[in-house]
Amino acid sequence: MKKKLAILSLGAVLLSCKTSSETSTPEISEESLQTHIEVLASDDFQGRKPFTEGEIKTVNYLVDQFKAFGLEPGNGDSYTQEVPLVELTAKPSETMTIEGNGKKIELAVLDEFVAYTERVVENTSIEASELVFAGYGVVAPEYNWNDYEGLDVKGKTVVVLVNDPGFASEDSTLFKGETMTYYGRWTYKYEEAARQGAAGCLIIHETVPAGYGWSVVRNSWSGASLYLDQTGGSYQPEVLGWITRDAAIRIFEASDVDMKNYAARSRSEDFKAISLGLNASVAVTNEIKRDQSRNVVAKITGSEKPDEYIIYSAHWDHLGVGPEIDGDTIYNGAHDNASGTATMLGIAEAMAQMDQPKRSVIFLAVTAEEQGLLGSKHYAQNPIYAPKQTVGNINMDGITSFGPMKDLTVVGYGQSELEDIAEKIAAKQGRYIIPDPDPGKGYFFRSDHFQFAKIGIPALYASGSYEHMTKGVEYVDSLNLIYLNTQYHRPQDEYHPESWTFDGMALDGTLLMEVGLQLANSDEWPKWKEGSEFKSIREK
Structure with missing residues (x-):
C-alpha cells in the first residue's frame, strides 16, 4: 500500500548518462x-x-x-x-458485540469494523475479551516511551490509535514530529500487541493520520489475504482488526471512563493505559489455501x-x-x-x-x-x-x-x-x-x-x-x-x-x-x- 499519484506530459526524453566508455546510453522507450x-x-x-x-x-x-x-x-x-504463501479468506461475524457497564453495542462488519486473523486456523474468536485503551500502542526505548508499561494484556484486546505520538503534536522533538516513524504503522501495532500477549488488537481508523480513507481499510482487510507461510512463526493475536472513529467514540461513550481528548492525552509522556470496563466478542472463520x-x-x-x-x-x-x-x-x-x-x-x-x-x-x-x-x-x-x-x-x-x-x-x-x-x-x-x-x-x-x-x-x-x-x-x-x-x-x-x-x-x-x-x-x-x-x- 502507498501512495501519491505522480503526474506527466508529452514529449520524448533522451538519456544523458554515460557508460564507463563515455558513449551515450540507449533511450528509454x-x-x-x-x-x-x-x-x-x-x-x-x-x-x-x-x-x-x-x-x-x-x-x-x-x-x-x-x-x-x-x-x-x-x-x-x-x-x-x-x-x-498462505491465503486466508476471513469471514468475520456480522457484528462485533461490546458489552459492559450495563450497556450493549453491536458494530456492523465492514461499515464499522473489519476483523481477521493471521493464525492459520479455520476458526478463532475473542469472547468477552476485556478492552484496554493503550494509546498509540508503542514501546520505543530510544524515545523513552512505553504505552504498555506496567500493563498485563494477556487474554485482553487492546484498542490503539493509528500513527505515532509525534503526529499532530506540533512538537518536532516528539518522536519525529509530523514524520511517521515505524511505530506509527499498523503492522507495528499488531507486532507489539503480539509481543505483549494480547488476544486481540483493534486500530482506530482516522483518515488523516492513517493516510487513507475507510474504503481502503474495508477493501484491503476483507476477503482473501496473503501471508508468508512460515512454520513455527511468532505468536499472533487471535483477532486483528480496525474500527471506525465513530465506532470508537460509541465504545468510549459506553465506558465509565472519561475518554475526552483521548488522542491528545495519548501524546502525553505520563499517559497510562486504561481498561474501558467493556468486553468485546467477535468470531472469524478462515478458508485456508497454500500455494x-x-x-x-x-x-x-x-x-x-x-x-x-x-x-x-x-x-x-x-x-x-x-x-x-x-x-x-x-x-x-x-x-x-x-x-x-x-x-x-x-x-x-x-x-x-x-x-x-x-x-x-x-x-x-x-x-x-x-x-x-x-x-x-x-x-x-x-x-x-x-x-x-x-x-x-x-x-x-x-x-x-x-x-x-x-x-x-x-x-x-x-x-x-x-x-x-x-x-x-x-x-x-x-x-x-x-x-x-x-x-x-x-x-x-x-x-x-x-x-x-x-x-x-x-x-x-x-x-x-x-x-x-x-x-x-x-x-x-x-x-x-x-x-x-x-x-x-x-x-x-x-x-x-x-x-x-x-x-x-x-x-x-x-x-x-x-x-x-x-x-x-x-x-x-x-x-x-x-x-x-x-x-x-x-x-x-
Missing part, C-alpha cells in the same frame, strides 16, 4: 513503457493478484521480457524465486566486481478481482504498480544495450506487496545476493503518468546518501529534490524498499510527484486528490490512453537508471545518514 502498462493493467491480467491466472500471465510476461532483453536468470539458472507465488529476478553480471550488487525493485502484483465499485470488479492497478514495473523493464532494456557495468545489476519484480510487502520480505529473509555485498536498492512504486515533474520527491528524505547522488542527477535534468511533503502518512514504510532497509541496505524511493514542469503545483495536487479519492485501490486505477503519456515516466526512469549506473561503475558504498534507524544494522 516511451512506446515500450506504454506497451508494458497496456498489457500489465489489462482486464486480461485480472488485477495481477497472486494465486490467480493473473499471476501466471504476469510472471510469464516479465520472464519473457527479461529474456528478450538478453538478461541472465537472477536466481541460479531460474528467473524466479518461489515465495511460499507458491513467485518473485521474478534477472541479472546483468558485472565485469570487474560481479559479487557487488545494485538491486532495482518494483512490485508486480495488485488486488485482483474484488468488490464491485461503479460497475467494475477488476482492480487493474495501472498506477499501482504497472507503472513502476514498466519503468523497471524500461531501465532493464536500456541497460542491456550498454557496455557491461563493473558491478552486477539485479532487477527484482516482487510479489504480494499489497498484502504486506511479502515478496520483498521473503527476499530479505532469503536473499539471493548477500546483503553485505548489496550496494543499494532503488525502488519504483507509482511512477508519473501525466507529465514531467520539476521535482524529485524523496520518500524518507534524510535517510541515506543515495538521495545525494539522486540530487546531483536531478540538477542535470533541471529539477530539484524535496522531502515527501506529507511525511505523516508513513510512505517510507509502505513499499518494498522498506524490507531492504530493515536488513541494512541503503534504499532510495523517489519520483516526481509535486510540481509539473509547466502546469505547477496546484495542477498536480488536484490530480493527486482525484487519484487518492476515486482510484487508489479501486477498479478505477486503470490505464486511460486519452490522458496517460509517458515522457515523465521516462524522465524519472532516466534519473533512477543514472543513479544505478553511477553506483555500478564506481567504488561508492552509500551509507545511512546520522539519525537513521537503519544505520546501526548496516554497520553491524
Whole structure:
C-alpha cells in the first residue's frame, strides 16, 4: 500500500548518462513503457493478484521480457524465486458485540469494523475479551516511551490509535514530529500487541493520520489475504482488526471512563493505559489455501566486481478481482504498480544495450506487496545476493503518468546518501529534490524498499510527484486528490490512453537508471545518514 499519484506530459526524453566508455546510453522507450502498462493493467491480467491466472500471465510476461532483453536468470539458472504463501479468506461475524457497564453495542462488519486473523486456523474468536485503551500502542526505548508499561494484556484486546505520538503534536522533538516513524504503522501495532500477549488488537481508523480513507481499510482487510507461510512463526493475536472513529467514540461513550481528548492525552509522556470496563466478542472463520507465488529476478553480471550488487525493485502484483465499485470488479492497478514495473523493464532494456557495468545489476519484480510487502520480505529473509555485498536498492512504486515533474520527491528524505547522488542527477535534468511533503502518512514504510532497509541496505524511493514542469503545483495536487479519492485501490486505477503519456515516466526512469549506473561503475558504498534507524544494522 502507498501512495501519491505522480503526474506527466508529452514529449520524448533522451538519456544523458554515460557508460564507463563515455558513449551515450540507449533511450528509454516511451512506446515500450506504454506497451508494458497496456498489457500489465489489462482486464486480461485480472488485477495481477497472486494465486490467480493473473499471476501466471504476469510472471510469464516479465520472464519473457527479461529474456528478450538478453538478461541472465537472477536466481541460479531460474528467473524466479518461489515465495511460499498462505491465503486466508476471513469471514468475520456480522457484528462485533461490546458489552459492559450495563450497556450493549453491536458494530456492523465492514461499515464499522473489519476483523481477521493471521493464525492459520479455520476458526478463532475473542469472547468477552476485556478492552484496554493503550494509546498509540508503542514501546520505543530510544524515545523513552512505553504505552504498555506496567500493563498485563494477556487474554485482553487492546484498542490503539493509528500513527505515532509525534503526529499532530506540533512538537518536532516528539518522536519525529509530523514524520511517521515505524511505530506509527499498523503492522507495528499488531507486532507489539503480539509481543505483549494480547488476544486481540483493534486500530482506530482516522483518515488523516492513517493516510487513507475507510474504503481502503474495508477493501484491503476483507476477503482473501496473503501471508508468508512460515512454520513455527511468532505468536499472533487471535483477532486483528480496525474500527471506525465513530465506532470508537460509541465504545468510549459506553465506558465509565472519561475518554475526552483521548488522542491528545495519548501524546502525553505520563499517559497510562486504561481498561474501558467493556468486553468485546467477535468470531472469524478462515478458508485456508497454500500455494507458491513467485518473485521474478534477472541479472546483468558485472565485469570487474560481479559479487557487488545494485538491486532495482518494483512490485508486480495488485488486488485482483474484488468488490464491485461503479460497475467494475477488476482492480487493474495501472498506477499501482504497472507503472513502476514498466519503468523497471524500461531501465532493464536500456541497460542491456550498454557496455557491461563493473558491478552486477539485479532487477527484482516482487510479489504480494499489497498484502504486506511479502515478496520483498521473503527476499530479505532469503536473499539471493548477500546483503553485505548489496550496494543499494532503488525502488519504483507509482511512477508519473501525466507529465514531467520539476521535482524529485524523496520518500524518507534524510535517510541515506543515495538521495545525494539522486540530487546531483536531478540538477542535470533541471529539477530539484524535496522531502515527501506529507511525511505523516508513513510512505517510507509502505513499499518494498522498506524490507531492504530493515536488513541494512541503503534504499532510495523517489519520483516526481509535486510540481509539473509547466502546469505547477496546484495542477498536480488536484490530480493527486482525484487519484487518492476515486482510484487508489479501486477498479478505477486503470490505464486511460486519452490522458496517460509517458515522457515523465521516462524522465524519472532516466534519473533512477543514472543513479544505478553511477553506483555500478564506481567504488561508492552509500551509507545511512546520522539519525537513521537503519544505520546501526548496516554497520553491524
